[in-house]
Amino acid sequence: MSKVCELTGKKAMVGNNVSHAMNKTKRRFEANLFKKRFYIPEEDKWVTLKVSTSALKTINKIGISAALKKARTNGLLK
Template structure:
């Protein structure tokens, strides 16, 4: 399982650990990933995702999972989230046509 957020695409970063004597050794900055279950109002079901804590705040700020995915760019979404975005768009189009 990769250490990458399903919604924002935030991943591992690298940098230097600097000691008191100013020696530099490589280190990794890991994203704060959480396993969460989010509710989709359009699909009327819950979805399990592995997202960062920052993405969870963004989902709440934008008004839910459906609104977040509607505004998100396709390049930064994982294949699972991209499939979910397509399902939501399909359900919205079907509801508008009916």
């Protein structure tokens, strides 16, 4: 299972750990993802999505139906 938000497309970024001596080693900044169930009243069913915290805030603001529609237009959902 990939670590990618299904609504926003957020995924891990790559950066450096920097020590006091300025030595640099590669590290990953993972996306803050949660598995969450949502009820869609138009389709009368529950769906489970892996979403980031920013996607949860968007869902709270515009609603799950509008967020799914926006993700479909951006090509993130089928």
